[in-house]
Amino acid sequence: MQSIRGEFPTPFCDPNPAILQELKSNFSGPPPASMGTGPEAYLQGSIRMTLEDLELWKTFHEIGTEMIITKPGRRMFPHCKVNLSGLIQCANYILLVDMVPEDGFRYKWNKEKWEVAGKAEPQPPCRTYLHPDSPALGSHWMKQSVSFLKLKLTNNTLDQHGHIILHSMHRYHPRFHVVQADDLFSVRWSVFQTFTFPETSFTAVTAYQNTRITKLKINHNPFAKGFRDEGTNKKRRANKNPACIEKRAKLPGVLTEDSKDSSSPGFCQSSYDGYDGEEGRLAKRKDEDAVKEEQYSPWGAERQQGVRTDSPAGADTSDIYNTEQLVPAAASYQPYRAHEYGKSPSPSSSVGSSVTGSGRSSYESRVPDIATVADHNSSKPGPSHCGPQPLPGPQDYSGVLNMTMAQAGKPGVIGHHIYSPYSTEQPLGQWSGPGPAQYPPPHPLTADYTAQAVHHGYHHGNVGEWSQYPLFSYSCWFPAQTPLTGAALQGWNGSYHVDRRIPWRKMNVPLFPNRFPLTFSTPQQQGGKQE
DNA sequence: TCACCTTACACGTTTGAATTGC
DNA sequence: AGCAATTCAAACGTGTAAGGTG
Numbered sequence A: 001m002q003s004i005r006g007e008f009p010t011p012f013c014d015p016n017p018a019i020l021q022e023l024k025s026n027f028s029g030p031p032p033a034s035m036g037t038g039p040e041a042y043l044q045g046s047i048r049m050t051l052e053d054l055e056l057w058k059t060f061h062e063i064g065t066e067m068i069i070t071k072p073g074r075r076m077f078p079h080c081k082v083n084l085s086g087l088i089q090c091a092n093y094i095l096l097v098d099m100v101p102e103d104g105f106r107y108k109w110n111k112e113k114w115e116v117a118g119k120a121e122p123q124p125p126c127r128t129y130l131h132p133d134s135p136a137l138g139s140h141w142m143k144q145s146v147s148f149l150k151l152k153l154t155n156n157t158l159d160q161h162g163h164i165i166l167h168s169m170h171r172y173h174p175r176f177h178v179v180q181a182d183d184l185f186s187v188r189w190s191v192f193q194t195f196t197f198p199e200t201s202f203t204a205v206t207a208y209q210n211t212r213i214t215k216l217k218i219n220h221n222p223f224a225k226g227f228r229d230e231g232t233n234k235k236r237r238a239n240k241n242p243a244c245i246e247k248r249a250k251l252p253g254v255l256t257e258d259s260k261d262s263s264s265p266g267f268c269q270s271s272y273d274g275y276d277g278e279e280g281r282l283a284k285r286k287d288e289d290a291v292k293e294e295q296y297s298p299w300g301a302e303r304q305q306g307v308r309t310d311s312p313a314g315a316d317t318s319d320i321y322n323t324e325q326l327v328p329a330a331a332s333y334q335p336y337r338a339h340e341y342g343k344s345p346s347p348s349s350s351v352g353s354s355v356t357g358s359g360r361s362s363y364e365s366r367v368p369d370i371a372t373v374a375d376h377n378s379s380k381p382g383p384s385h386c387g388p389q390p391l392p393g394p395q396d397y398s399g400v401l402n403m404t405m406a407q408a409g410k411p412g413v414i415g416h417h418i419y420s421p422y423s424t425e426q427p428l429g430q431w432s433g434p435g436p437a438q439y440p441p442p443h444p445l446t447a448d449y450t451a452q453a454v455h456h457g458y459h460h461g462n463v464g465e466w467s468q469y470p471l472f473s474y475s476c477w478f479p480a481q482t483p484l485t486g487a488a489l490q491g492w493n494g495s496y497h498v499d500r501r502i503p504w505r506k507m508n509v510p511l512f513p514n515r516f517p518l519t520f521s522t523p524q525q526q527g528g529k530q531e
Numbered sequence B: 001t002c003a004c005c006t007t008a009c010a011c012g013t014t015t016g017a018a019t020t021g022c
Numbered sequence C: 001a002g003c004a005a006t007t008c009a010a011a012c013g014t015g016t017a018a019g020g021t022g
Helices: A017-027 A054-063 A138-143 A211-220 A222-227 A234-239 A242-248 A255-262 A279-296 A301-310 A317-322 A330-341 A349-355 A359-366 A394-408 A411-415 A447-454 A463-467
Strands: A048-051 A066-068 A081-085 A092-110 A113-119 A128-130 A152-154 A170-180 A192-196 A202-205 A476-479 A492-499 A502-507
Touching (some): A048 A054, A081 A138, A211 A222
Parallel strands (some): A066 A202
Antiparallel strands (some): A048 A081, A092 A128, A092 A170, A170 A202, A476 A502
């Protein structure tokens, strides 16, 4: 890798084909046996990420998680909260989250279940949420759970607050990126690893469709306490009289659910009486829900097959996922889609085949996504006071392979632009072709493509497919007090978002140097451009 | 007509400045 | 003067309901 590093400042834009070939021969085959054996297989630090509130996520996931998106931005609930381990105590890390479409479809809620309603809309500008603590030492990230509470979702494609832009009635899942970097600029050549959790997939909606989700949210989200039946909200309670239900019955898809719940005496009373503080009982209630799910679940039986066959009874699902570092989500997503494919406008049996846990999807999921390989021997500012930095393990190179291979076959990818919502520079990096519309033309949606996307398939054979799933967006928002190098500020356009308490600013971050125009200076070139 | 979106609203939670006590 | 604990009001987060839009 040293040779690649030596090609700085554009080490990854024009990789040496010989190196590529070598990497390919070394890493493109089936994963080494050690890769699947556990976190120790990852020399880079055996980074492990576990999802907090897993049971809660599962409860939502089993019903079909929905996340409200609004113009001003809406928080997620449950919100993303993870635990990290295996980080180097005294090395700096940056944590990011982005949202990845689960597939190429738009959905609609019809008769108690989600149905494919057509092709997905063109992707909105992709955003990455940077954890406000970034960068911070590994010890900081590991000493307590890392919450992405403030992450907000919006459907406003012109959003200028840095919220993650999603389309309503589309399915997404968050991806967590751990980047060893001392600052945002260092991200460019830093090792990163990506984690996803099947349980966190959700459908973005502007209004809840599944009333069971609504109830779950109300009963778990402290901000929604006012809507709990045992609350003091006279208005709400007044609305939940039979007359009210009768009135609501005129609304499609409402009465049916309510009626089901009201089958237990008085939905007008509380279906969750005494919920408060019953986290300990969640699992029990979940079991009950799971039983009911056979009847009510919008995902149907296939989903359960997927999730639960992946998660043997009694096993810690979270741990299973995370021992692989990049949590394989495909098997869990797919059943749900397979369920829908029966009615899908573009069904394909190939999807189903990938569901069955082919070695390929599993392998791809395990491959850590790595932008570049950190050169810990370089002059890159680092925690030298903490002693020598461990060199990335061989798995890291496979990550490099992911990227370099993708690029090697797609010379056009190099000319990517950095997205900025403040500019008209709309030919975003992830959009391969010129398009007359604000957003690039829809991607040709094929079942095969969908499957690959779920597997983080950066090996796509054409630019369009590959670019459909940018690993990161091209602009990041971060607290104004985040330490930056002068070089990093070159991409900052000076816009701020003041969030009452925390000033934020936006900066374009070339997290994938081989996918961006190299407008950033090298460390050697860094001038004194300071804020 | 329908599906979806937007907005105002009421209520509970969170936050941080102001106040109080030591 | 300095610090910690408490109070309180404003801002924020939430789902609901009604109306709007295409």
